[in-house]
Amino acid sequence: MQSQTGxxxxxxxxxxxxxxxxAHYRVQxxxxxxxxxxxxxxxxLWSLAWGLVQEKPTVDNCxxxxxxEVTQSTxxxxxxxxxxxxxxxxxxxxxxxxxxxxPSPGELGSLTxxxxxxx
Amino acid sequence: MPPIIxxxxxxxxxxxxxTYTQKLELLVDVxxxxxxxxxxxxxxxxTRGLQGLIAQALREGLELRALGAGWSFxxxxxxSGILVNTKPLNYLFPAPRTHPSYAxxxxxxxxxxxxxxxxxxxxxxxEKMGKALPTSGASNGQTIAGAxxxxxxxxxxxxxxxxxxxxxxxxxxxxxxxVWLERASSPTIHDDIPQKLGAELIRDDRLFNAALVxxxxxxxxxxxxxxxxxxxxxxxxxxxMPLTDGLWRAMDQLDFSGVALPGSAGQKPYHLQFVINPNDxxxxxxxxxxxxxxxxxxxxxxxxxxxxxxxxxxxxxxxxVLTDVASDLTIPVLGKLLDRFYGEFSDISGTPGQMFTDTTxxxxxxxxxxxxxxxxxxxxxxxxxxxxxxxxxxxxxxLRYVMSSKATLAFxxxxxxxxVLDIDGASSARTKTFCQKVWxxxxxxxxxxTLHWGKINNLDGARVRSMYGPERxxxxxxxxxxxxxxxxxxxxxxxxxxRALGLA
Ligand SMILES: Cc1cc2nc3c(=O)[nH]c(=O)nc-3n(C[C@H](O)[C@H](O)[C@H](O)COP(=O)(O)OP(=O)(O)OC[C@H]3O[C@@H](n4cnc5c(N)ncnc54)[C@H](O)[C@@H]3O)c2cc1C
Numbered sequence: 232m233q234s235q236t237g238x239x240x241x242x243x244x245x246x247x248x249x250x251x252x253x254a255h256y257r258v259q260x261x262x263x264x265x266x267x268x269x270x271x272x273x274x275x276l277w278s279l280a281w282g283l284v285q286e287k288p289t290v291d292n293c294x295x296x297x298x299x300e301v302t303q304s305t306x307x308x309x310x311x312x313x314x315x316x317x318x319x320x321x322x323x324x325x326x327x328x329x330x331x332x333x334p335s336p337g338e339l340g341s342l343t344x345x346x347x348x349x350x
Numbered sequence: 351m352p353p354i355i356x357x358x359x360x361x362x363x364x365x366x367x368x369t370y371t372q373k374l375e376l377l378v379d380v381x382x383x384x385x386x387x388x389x390x391x392x393x394x395x396x397t398r399g400l401q402g403l404i405a406q407a408l409r410e411g412l413e414l415r416a417l418g419a420g421w422s423f424x425x426x427x428x429x430s431g432i433l434v435n436t437k438p439l440n441y442l443f444p445a446p447r448t449h450p451s452y453a454x455x456x457x458x459x460x461x462x463x464x465x466x467x468x469x470x471x472x473x474x475x476x477e478k479m480g481k482a483l484p485t486s487g488a489s490n491g492q493t494i495a496g497a498x499x500x501x502x503x504x505x506x507x508x509x510x511x512x513x514x515x516x517x518x519x520x521x522x523x524x525x526x527x528x529v530w531l532e533r534a535s536s537p538t539i540h541d542d543i544p545q546k547l548g549a550e551l552i553r554d555d556r557l558f559n560a561a562l563v564x565x566x567x568x569x570x571x572x573x574x575x576x577x578x579x580x581x582x583x584x585x586x587x588x589x590x591m592p593l594t595d596g597l598w599r600a601m602d603q604l605d606f607s608g609v610a611l612p613g614s615a616g617q618k619p620y621h622l623q624f625v626i627n628p629n630d631x632x633x634x635x636x637x638x639x640x641x642x643x644x645x646x647x648x649x650x651x652x653x654x655x656x657x658x659x660x661x662x663x664x665x666x667x668x669x670x671v672l673t674d675v676a677s678d679l680t681i682p683v684l685g686k687l688l689d690r691f692y693g694e695f696s697d698i699s700g701t702p703g704q705m706f707t708d709t710t711x712x713x714x715x716x717x718x719x720x721x722x723x724x725x726x727x728x729x730x731x732x733x734x735x736x737x738x739x740x741x742x743x744x745x746x747x748x749l750r751y752v753m754s755s756k757a758t759l760a761f762x763x764x765x766x767x768x769x770v771l772d773i774d775g776a777s778s779a780r781t782k783t784f785c786q787k788v789w790x791x792x793x794x795x796x797x798x799x800t801l802h803w804g805k806i807n808n809l810d811g812a813r814v815r816s817m818y819g820p821e822r823x824x825x826x827x828x829x830x831x832x833x834x835x836x837x838x839x840x841x842x843x844x845x846x847x848x849r850a851l852g853l854a
Contacts (some may be wrong), residue, residue, distance in 0.1 A: 259710060266467055266491065266708060268438040269379050270363060270420070292356050294381045294438070331440055331470070332381075336478070337388030339443035339461050340543045 259300035260330065267299040267328035278321040293329035302326040351383035351392070353399035363433055365420045366491075367670075367715055369777055369806075372428040375412055378403065381438040382463075388441035393463065393573070394547055396439060397520075397528055400570050405525035407432050407842050414842050416570045418496020419467065422804040423717045425847040426500055426565050434570065437493060439465035444479055446575070447540035457481075459517070459538070460576045464495035468512075471576070472703030481578035482702050485509045488664035489709040495571040500804030501563045501760045503770060504706070505623045505664075505750035507604065511762045513562040514755050518575030520549055521561060521568060523833045528572070531558045539575060547573075560829030562757035565803055567843045567853070568833055584621060584640040585647050585699040586661040587612035592634045601635075601749055602728040604767070613696060617641045624749040625665055626731070627688060628738040629681045636692060638662075640705065650699040658691055661698050662706035665748035665774040668692050670711030672776075679744045679776035688746075714777040716745075718785045719802035721752075722771065723764035726797050730771055733791045743784035745775020758826045759818060761800035770802070782806070811852020827853065 259265040269292055276286040290298070304324045313321045358377040364370070380399060382392050407414035412431030419437065420427060427433075441463040448456045458481060462471060468483070468490035475481040485504040492502060494512075503511035517538040522528040530544035534553040544551040561568045589612040591597055596608025601624055611619060621640035627633065638661065653660050658671050672687045673679055722730045727749065734747055750770045752762040762768040773788065775781035785806065792799050793813075800817045801807035815823055834840045844854040 263470065263473060265710065266469065268381075268435075268465075270358065270360065270377060270417075270435060272358065272360070292358065292379065294354055294356070294379075294385065296385070329438075331438060331465075331467075332385030334382070334386050334388045334441055336442045336444055336474070337390065337393075339390060340447035340540060340546060 253304050253306045255302055255304045257300060257302040260297070263333070264297065264330055265299050266331055268296065268331040269293070269329040271302070271326045271328050273324055273326040275322055275324050278323070279319065281318050282321075288325050288327065290327060296332055297330040299328045299330040351395055353383055353396040354381040355379070355399060355403070356381070363420075363428070365422060365427070367423060367712065367717075367777065369423055369714070369716065370425060370428070372425070372430070374429060374433050375431050377433045377435065379435045379438055382441060385438065388443060390546060393441055396463075397522060397547065397572055400434070400522050400572060401525045401528070403432060403434055404522065404570070404842065408525065408838055412842070413845055415566050415845055416464070416495065418465070418493035418499070419491050421492050421496065422500060423806045424500075424804055425845070426804055427496070428847065429845045436465040436495065436570075437467075439463040439572075440470060442466065442474055446543055449537040449540055452536075452538050454538075454577065458578050460578055461518070462494055462574055462576065464571050464573065465493050467708070468492055468494060468497055469703070469708040472701070472706075475578050476581050476701045476703050479578070480581050482581045483512075483576070484515050484579055486512060486702060486706050488662050488706055489667050490703075490706055491708045494574050494576070498562055498574070499564050499566050499571070500802065501755065501757060501762060502804065503750065503752040503762050505621050505752065507619060507622060507751055508753070510753045510755040511757070511760060513757045513760065514753075515577050516562060516574055517577050519558070519561055519571055520544075520547065520573035521570070521833065522572050523569035524835070524839055529833065531561055532575070533558045538577075556825060557829045557832060559756050560758040560826045561833065563759045563803065565759075565848060565851075565853070566845075567848050568830055569843060580644070581701060583643045583646045583699050583701060584705050585613065585643060585650055585697065586638065586640045586705060587696045588636060588638045588661065588694050589696075590634040590694060591637050593631055597635060597637075598728050601731065601769075603724050604751065611639050612637060613639060613641065621662070622751060623664055625668070625692070626747040626749075627685060628735055628745075628747055629742055630685050631735070643699070647697070647699050650697045653698050653700050653704055660705060660707050661695065661700075663709075664750065665746040665772045666715065666717045667709050667711065668746060669715045669774045669776065670709060673715045674711050681742060681744045684744050684746075716775050716777040716781045717805045718773045718807065719761075719805050720771045720773070720788070720792065721761045721764060721768040721800040721802070722792075723798060724767050724769060726799075727769045727771070729795070730792060730797055730799070733795065733797075734771065734773065734788050737784065737787045737791065741780075741784060741787060743775055743780050744778075745773060745781055745784070748772040748774070758822050758829070759803075761802055763800070764798070768800075809851055811850075814851050814853065823853070
């Protein structure tokens with residue numbers, strides 16, 4: 232089973248590289264929340280047995296911040312795999328960028344912090 | 351607490367508009383340990399974290415480069431070594447203590463960490479401080495450090511480029527040394543502040559002016575001290591006007607005597623830009639004018655939040671929207687889409703942050719920009735139009751104006767003003783060839799010109815020297831040597847782009 236998943240993955244990666252025709256769906260948080268803090272990380276995710284088994288992306292780079300945007304892409308190769316397997320295996324690529332933190336402002340040498348003259 | 355340095359698995363990196371892919375050794379995201387509260391201690395810890403990365407690069411013999419938003423079309427931010435993503439670094443410190451001789455208002459000062467985007471700064475300044483930036487690019491997703499590193503400009507007739515509102519730089523130049531740089535001629539920060547950050551204070555006009563437009567090659571800019579002004583409003587009009595002699599004079603010399611600018615009523619424009627569709631001259635030139643007011647003009651409408659383009663958007667944003675809509679941007683398609691998305695309007699007003707917003711477009715567009723002095727504008731545009739008659743390209747020309755910048759390598763240094771001719775189109779071989787033909791013709795006709803460092807420019811050492819003259823180049827190189835004191839440090843902060851420019 233493991234090696235079968237491995238070859239499916241290989242096929243998917245091949246399709247991904249070979250196929251230039253891609254459809255993208257991007258969801259971006261509105262306004263400032265949509266400003267990205269990171270470069271896009273991506274994973275190919277598999278939905279197996281008509282969605283009974285669904286992989287989840289491992290988002291480990293956002294340091295507690297929200298996602299700024301998520302892009303789901305598919306291509307000819309992925310579509311072929313889905314059709315040939317009659318939907319048993321449906322790959323898709325998910326790409327995400329993390330949102331920025333919104334820090335409260337700090338003080339850089341406020342007047343009250345000025346060194347006191349000691350006599 | 352040390353910052354969080356997240357090592358990405360990515361082994362290659364693409365710029366925002368995906369015009370190139372760069373293989374690299376390591377991409378790291380740097381986050382302040384406590385990302386939710388700006389503190390001097392946290393800032394100082396992050397300085398040490400960044401110094402650790404420089405030490406790693408030196409140890410492993412790798413190049414290192416700070417990455418902003420990756421909005422540059424040129425390979426200025428690219429490296430085969432360690433790419434340091436600074437976007438998560440967005441601490442803000444309003445109104446820092448000033449030098450006793452500083453004549454300006456302390457309330458106008460804002461010290462910010464390098465990764466703040468210009469849009470974030472607009473929001474903070476306008477909403478929390480009642481202030482505004484004197485100028486910005488047409489869209490504002492760049493980080494502040496990335497924007498000034500290539501000399502990003504807008505089109506304010508009374509102001510220079512973005513680096514011209516910078517009064518201080520906190521620059522990390524080695525694993526052991528970081529400096530606070532400002533001009534000796536205008537000390538701004540209180541001496542205590544650099545001391546508090548552990549930075550060496552250097553007041554030197556020559557070094558400061560060189561380090562502003564650094565192309566990422568003077569070390570890591572960790573913090574930037576900005577001088578803002580009171581919040582203001584821009585009242586905007588756009589009209590398509592026939593290309594008459596009067597309009598040519600306005601474009602060439604900012605002589606408005608032969609033309610009635612939209613909404614003018616005797617006021618002087620603060621912001622002005624012309625967008626020309628070279629394949630539809632008969633339809634006229636899109637003239638966008640904005641007038642500056644302390645208060646929002648009564649009865650004026652705010653910009654529509656749902657429209658794809660904002661009043662401040664220029665040719666690149668238009669092309670971005672159009673290439674998002676149609677991946678194959680042909681000349682007829684461009685004309686049709688332009689009519690649909692870039693219409694005339696009158697009396698729309700907002701703060702600079704409302705008029706010049708962030709953009710979400712990703713289309714494969716191509717941006718280039720030529721800077722020429724006033725008086726050479728007509729010749730430059732006519733050259734581009736003549737080339738387009740022989741070799742039509744699906745794109746737009748835009749003209750924007752910038753007062754002469756003090757930065758040593760500002761491409762907007764032409765005196766007293768630089769007119770920037772943007773040539774923007776779909777990213778295609780045709781657009782590239784078109785630009786090359788324009789650059790070649792300008793050189794052949796001996797039109798003094800410079801090219802935007804952050805856009806496509808295909809420059810080499812000889813052309814850089816002929817554009818800037820040996821004095822500016824030597825001053826920049828000497829300043830770099832004074833700050834990056836060893837050959838190993840200079841090699842670390844070099845990349846292919848810098849070497850191609852003859853500036854490594
Ligand atoms: C949609 C769009 C609109 C644009 N509009 C305009 C415009 O109106 N006017 C204009 O002049 N330009 C414009 N540009 C060009 C853009 O402003 C510049 O290329 C700018 O430098 C990009 O900033 P960035 O934050 O993306 O920096 P990057 O592209 O990531 O980097 C640019 C340079 O800055 C350096 N850098 C970044 N951060 C640091 C740091 N912390 N320390 C040291 N060096 C650093 C990098 O190493 C690199 O050399 C536009 C580009 C796009 C894509």
